[in-house]
């Protein structure tokens with residue numbers, strides 16, 4: 001993540017996960033902090049079973065309140081927490097499995113939250129995806145109208 005910390009140094013990244021994403025959240029959090037990025041960790045803070053919608057709600061509250069600029073959500077598959085996250089109008093949460101999806105989620109969808117399945121993606125692939133997600137801008141143009149229609 002060479003220039004990523006410079007480009008993102010003013011930004012706060014919120015992270016939240018259920019027990020299925022807890023381990024990968026810890027790995028990604030360490031990676032971001034090692035690059036000098038600020039992380040707002042909304043939990044969960046241990047492997048005990050919890051309910052993923054509560055963590056999507058916490059993410060929405062953080063973004064709505066301006067406590068974070070972008071977010072990372074995780075559950076076992078990434079599916080449940082994506083469904084819950086996208087019920088919130090302030091979140092555009094993209095479940096991502098590869099670098100192409102991570103880049104397009106920003107360029108075309110202006111996603112502000114990236115979602116991973118802690119049990120479905122390897123940590124090195126997730127790190128690559130996260131770097132791309134955080135360093136890629138929304139293209140606007142024809143995509144702006146489409147994103148606006150979602151609202």
Ligand code: RB5
Pocket residue numbers: 018019020021052075076077078079080081
């Ligand atoms: C929890 O066991 C699991 O259902 C959850 O992490 C997630 O995969 C739901 O979509």
